[in-house]
Amino acid sequence: MSDLQSAGAPVLTIDGPSGAGKGTVSSRVARALGWNVLDSGAVYRTVSLAALQRGLSADDEGALVELCRDLRLAFRAGEEGIEVLLDDRPVGDALRAEQVGVMSSQVAAVPAVREALLDLQRSFQAAPGLVADGRDMGTVVFPDAEVKVFLDASVAERARRRYQQLKDKGQLKDKGEDVTFDRLFRDLEDRDRRDRERSVSPTIPADDAVVVDSTRMTLDEVVDRVEELVRQRLQPTG
Numbered sequence: 245m246s247d248l249q250s251a252g253a254p255v256l257t258i259d260g261p262s263g264a265g266k267g268t269v270s271s272r273v274a275r276a277l278g279w280n281v282l283d284s285g286a287v288y289r290t291v292s293l294a295a296l297q298r299g300l301s302a303d304d305e306g307a308l309v310e311l312c313r314d315l316r317l318a319f320r321a322g323e324e325g326i327e328v329l330l331d332d333r334p335v336g337d338a339l340r341a342e343q344v345g346v347m348s349s350q351v352a353a354v355p356a357v358r359e360a361l362l363d364l365q366r367s368f369q370a371a372p373g374l375v376a377d378g379r380d381m382g383t384v385v386f387p388d389a390e391v392k393v394f395l396d397a398s399v400a401e402r403a404r405r406r407y408q409q410l411k412d413k414g415q416l417k418d419k420g421e422d423v424t425f426d427r428l429f430r431d432l433e434d435r436d437r438r439d440r441e442r443s444v445s446p447t448i449p450a451d452d453a454v455v456v457d458s459t460r461m462t463l464d465e466v467v468d469r470v471e472e473l474v475r476q477r478l479q480p481t482g
């Protein structure tokens with residue numbers, strides 16, 4: 245495929261706060277359309293994991309930028325969500341560790357890191373299309389995307405879903421302590437505030453994004469709604 249063709253491949257961006265279901269929805273829609281998928285949160289998490297392994301701190305700007313240049317990442321739309329491959333191997337749960345999450349929100353606030361990751365993220369735009377999941381996909385990384393969705397849900401509903409997910413996986417303990425609904429609720433509120441108020445690429449809907457509030461919607465309803473938006477934009481009827 246030539247660069248021209250891949251640059252012309254349509255893009256669907258799905259941005260929104262933590263826990264809104266972006267990963268699951270992106271994966272389901274990408275599978276249905278047969279499109280490629282980008283999990284940009286995993287890009288920041290991978291840089292952070294590598295930084296932690298090398299004992300770097302979030303203000304080692306030069307060393308972090310070096311790490312960004314060496315990343316060999318790939319993504320697959322799996323049944324349960326987006327699968328991440330580093331150097332051709334699945335990364336599994338390592339990216340989900342609490343420490344990696346904390347480091348990634350610090351690393352994601354470094355402008356030089358965000359800049360260094362732009363080309364890598366844009367390189368995933370390839371035929372027949374790309375579903376890009378993140379915070380600034382529609383505002384910064386793919387401002388010309390054909391379809392932009394901002395997937396939101398109330399803090400209480402996102403905390404409830406997260407609690408249920410951890411319960412189903414038998415992971416309601418963190419370092420010996422019980423993970424409570426109240427703690428998840430407070431953590432989400434704090435992360436929302438940090439992500440919305442940071443000066444670089446805050447989590448806000450692009451002017452031309454369609455806001456989908458999934459608080460009272462099932463997963464199937466959200467997927468249907470997003471697929472309908474793609475159809476309307478890419479196969480206009482009359």
Ligand code: DC
Pocket residue numbers: 262284285286288289345348349350352353377378379380381439
């Ligand atoms: O969605 P997530 O929890 O995997 O994201 C990990 C961190 O990366 C989170 O602190 C937000 C940040 N992030 C970002 O700043 N921009 C993106 N496009 C995606 C994630």
